[in-house]
Amino acid sequence: MRRVELDFRPAVPAADANAAVGRRHDRRVAVDDAAGVVAEMDRAGVSQALVYAPHAAAYDSREGNAWLADAVRGEPRLVPQFVCNPAFDDLDDTAAHAAGAGARAVRMLPMLHNYPFRPWVVGAWLAWLAAEGLPLWLPMDYAANWHTGGELDPHEVFETVRELPELAVVLSEVHYRQASWALPLLRSLPNLSIELSRFVIVDGVQRLLDAAGPRRILFGSRFPDSPMAPQLYHLHRCGLSEDDLRAICAGNLLRLLGMDAS
Amino acid sequence: MTASAAGRSAPRRGGAAAGGAPPEPAPVIDFHCHAGRWGRYWVDDACDRYLRVMDAAGIDRACLNCIWHGDARRGNDVVAGFLRQRPDRFIGAAFATPHYPEEAVPELERAVDQLGMAYVKVYPDYVGRPVDDPAYFPIFEWVNARGLPVMCHATYPFDPPGTTITGRFTALSRRFPHVTWVLAHAAGRVDADAARAARCLPKVYLETCSSGTALGAVEYAVEHAGEDRVLFGSDMPLMDARQQIAKVATAAISPQAKRKVLGANALRVLGLSTDLRPVPRPARGA
Ligand SMILES: [Zn+2]
Numbered sequence: 001m002r003r004v005e006l007d008f009r010p011a012v013p014a015a016d017a018n019a020a021v022g023r024r025h026d027r028r029v030a031v032d033d034a035a036g037v038v039a040e041m042d043r044a045g046v047s048q049a050l051v052y053a054p055h056a057a058a059y060d061s062r063e064g065n066a067w068l069a070d071a072v073r074g075e076p077r078l079v080p081q082f083v084c085n086p087a088f089d090d091l092d093d094t095a096a097h098a099a100g101a102g103a104r105a106v107r108m109l110p111m112l113h114n115y116p117f118r119p120w121v122v123g124a125w126l127a128w129l130a131a132e133g134l135p136l137w138l139p140m141d142y143a144a145n146w147h148t149g150g151e152l153d154p155h156e157v158f159e160t161v162r163e164l165p166e167l168a169v170v171l172s173e174v175h176y177r178q179a180s181w182a183l184p185l186l187r188s189l190p191n192l193s194i195e196l197s198r199f200v201i202v203d204g205v206q207r208l209l210d211a212a213g214p215r216r217i218l219f220g221s222r223f224p225d226s227p228m229a230p231q232l233y234h235l236h237r238c239g240l241s242e243d244d245l246r247a248i249c250a251g252n253l254l255r256l257l258g259m260d261a262s
Numbered sequence: 263m264t265a266s267a268a269g270r271s272a273p274r275r276g277g278a279a280a281g282g283a284p285p286e287p288a289p290v291i292d293f294h295c296h297a298g299r300w301g302r303y304w305v306d307d308a309c310d311r312y313l314r315v316m317d318a319a320g321i322d323r324a325c326l327n328c329i330w331h332g333d334a335r336r337g338n339d340v341v342a343g344f345l346r347q348r349p350d351r352f353i354g355a356a357f358a359t360p361h362y363p364e365e366a367v368p369e370l371e372r373a374v375d376q377l378g379m380a381y382v383k384v385y386p387d388y389v390g391r392p393v394d395d396p397a398y399f400p401i402f403e404w405v406n407a408r409g410l411p412v413m414c415h416a417t418y419p420f421d422p423p424g425t426t427i428t429g430r431f432t433a434l435s436r437r438f439p440h441v442t443w444v445l446a447h448a449a450g451r452v453d454a455d456a457a458r459a460a461r462c463l464p465k466v467y468l469e470t471c472s473s474g475t476a477l478g479a480v481e482y483a484v485e486h487a488g489e490d491r492v493l494f495g496s497d498m499p500l501m502d503a504r505q506q507i508a509k510v511a512t513a514a515i516s517p518q519a520k521r522k523v524l525g526a527n528a529l530r531v532l533g534l535s536t537d538l539r540p541v542p543r544p545a546r547g548a
Contacts, residue, residue: 003320004290004507004524006517030477044512176473176500179304200473200506201304202499203311226475233508237318 009045010232012242015250016041016049017195018137018172018220019228021071021078022064024054026145031224034071034078041077044221044228048077050253052107056083058144062097069101079257081105081137086125087115095128104257105135107172110156111149112142117156119163126164135168135256137195140178154181158188165191168256173198173222186212193252196231197222205238205248214244218253288521288536289322291353291528292503294413294446294471294495297328297340305499307340309347312498316351319504322525323538324496327355327383327413334359334369342377353532354379355413359389360397367404374408380532381411381444392418394430402438411442411531413469416456428459435463442531444469449483449492451476460487467531470523471497471506480513480523489519493528 023032031037034051041049051072056064061083072078082103084094098106106129110117117138119126129136141151152171161169172195174182179201186192186208193216194208201207208217219235221228235248254260297307316324326344328337337357344352356373358366373379382405386393393414405412416427431443442465448456450472460466460483468483468491483492494510496503510523526536533541 004511004520006511006520008508008512043514176303180302183304198473200475200501202315202502204502204505207304222475224477227477227509227512229512230475230505230508233512234502234505237504237508239318 005233008229008233008236010249011236012246013250014044014046014219014228014232015253016046016221016223016228017170017218017253018197019049019051019223020054020225021051022053022055022067024144025058029224034075037223038075038077040223040228044232046221046228046232047250048079048254048259049223050079050081050105050257052081052083054144057107057109057112057142058147061085061089062094065094065097065101065103069097069103079104079259081107083107083109084125085109085113085115086122087113091124091128095132098134099132103134104259105137105170107137107139109139109142109149111152112147114149117153117160119160122160126160126167130164130167133258135170137170137172139172140174140198151178154178154185157192158185161189161192167191168193170195170218170256172220175199176201179204183207183211186216192216193218193256195220196235196248197226205235205240209244214240214247215252215255217248218256219249288525288529289538290320290507290525291494291532292316292319292321292324292496292498292507293444293493293528293531294469295324295326295498295503296330296500297326297344298330298337300330300500303500307344307499309344312344313348313351315498315503319496319507321496321503321507323351323353324498324503325353325355325380325528327357329357329383329385329388331357332359332361334362334365335372338369338373338377338379341379342373345378349378355381355383357383357385358398358401360384360391360395360401361389363397363400366401370401370404374410381413384412384414386415386418392421392430394434399437402434402441406438406440409440411444411467413444413446416445416448416459427453427455428462431459431463431466435465439465441465442467444493444531446495447472449479449487450474451479452482453479454486457483457486460491467491467493467527469493469495470510471495471501473497473501475505475509480509481515484513484515484519484523489515489522490527490530492523493531494524 053068197220331337356379449468496506
């Protein structure tokens with residue numbers, strides 16, 4: 001019993017690379033406001049969290065992003081991530097809105113928004129992200145009532161991202177179903193990182209270290225569907241050096257977001 | 263005596279009702295692990311990897327089953343290989359398939375009496391029959407006579423509308439009153455039906471592993487099924503036991519409840535003392 005910590009607190013700063021704030025259309029989530037996210041961060045020992053609005057993913061990105069910007073205003077620990085739909089949204093409007101709201105990352109869901117992740121759809125958007133130094137999150141899917149979009153297409157990601165080595169891309173919510181291609185993809189694309197919230201395969205962190213090294217792995221929780229503390233506990237049991245633990249728990253995310261690690 | 267050696271003594275253990283004295287510091291037991299390779303999901307069953315992950319997670323014993331073979335004997339032999347290598351770290355669970363009823367009981371006798379396995383695993387989703395299909399009944403009659411635990415998924419992808427976990431395990435518990443049912447993954451999500459089954463039925467337990475780490479799932483199971491009715495499991499090597507044990511270690515439940523979930527309850531289900539020796543059971547009619 002001595003070896004399982006029953007009162008765990010992280011030994012290094014932690015910043016969550018995958019959390020949501022706001023209501024969903026298809027079910028009531030346990031926490032749906034900024035104060036609730038911050039309370040979970042306090043409980044888990046998380047200093048900052050990158051947050052997106054589910055409404056921006058599931059329905060209208062412009063309206064959802066605007067709601068998010070209001071929700072996190074005055075709460076510097078919550079860093080806004082805008083959802084963009086390049087097949088529908090206006091790039092100039094979105095870019096201005098993102099800059100005004102202090103968005104530091106973008107999330108795209110090609111399978112949900114029903115477009116190919118190809119340069120002839122997303123090229124101008126990716127050029128904007130690369131020019132602004134905004135990293136792009138690509139979740140595997142978006143599970144929700146009335147949405148039957150498939151999973152992210154690894155071939156499209158490879159072909160598109162390989163052409164933009166200056167763009168930082170984060171594979172998010174990678175499940176064990178996708179491990180068979182996510183690891184080779186990480187090996188193939190040096191500008192690709194991975195967020196850990198759903199990556200549960202045995203020895204997953206070690207396998208990611210072998211494939212991508214310590215600077216391309218990001219702690220993430222998928223809050224409020226999942227709590228924040230377990231993945232941090234897991235990372236503290238992976239035999240990482242303190243430098244690598246610091247990088248994975250917070251440093252890599254803050255670097256991608258252009259934020260100070262202090 | 264080791265845990266797997268303990269499994270050789272019959273008649274046996276298992277099926278204890280919940281409750282009793284508060285647990286002393288108990289070994290940590292992972293009730294749900296697999297043996298066997300599954301390349302599709304990067305599952306490989308290297309023994310040294312299990313041991314390294316178990317050590318890092320703080321797990322004393324891992325219960326292993328091998329459910330992937332149409333021939334249960336082959337799967338059970340894979341598990342037996344682990345028991346031979348590290349009888350001090352692994353507990354075997356015998357796989358039984360309903361597709362070969364003529365082989366099931368002789369194979370269970372071999373797996374339990376000769377190979378030292380401690381409970382029985384059936385896998386309704388993979389073999390294509392829900393757990394209350396009569397095809398399993400010869401298996402459960404044998405398990406019932408031995409008073410062993412069975413671990414299984416509680417639901418089935420093609421359950422007809424109206425099927426409930428409580429209804430299913432009420433019927434099974436009436437028919438097989440000496441079987442302890444461990445519902446795999448049922449504490450890995452917020453599941454009111456599973457919690458109700460554990461609350462209503464004295465020999466139903468909920469196990470914690472899930473790929474989704476649902477917010478509040480362990481807390482819900484402990485509150486609604488009771489802290490005596492939840493068992494830690496990891497699903498290793500499909501999932502990492504450090505990540506799975508973290509859900510219990512960091513849950514908003516009491517330290518006593520954590521100790522019960524992490525090992526004390528499993529000891530009771532397996533009929534083992536805190537030093538992993540079999541606890542003598544009063545004789546009962548089968
Ligand atoms: Zn399993």
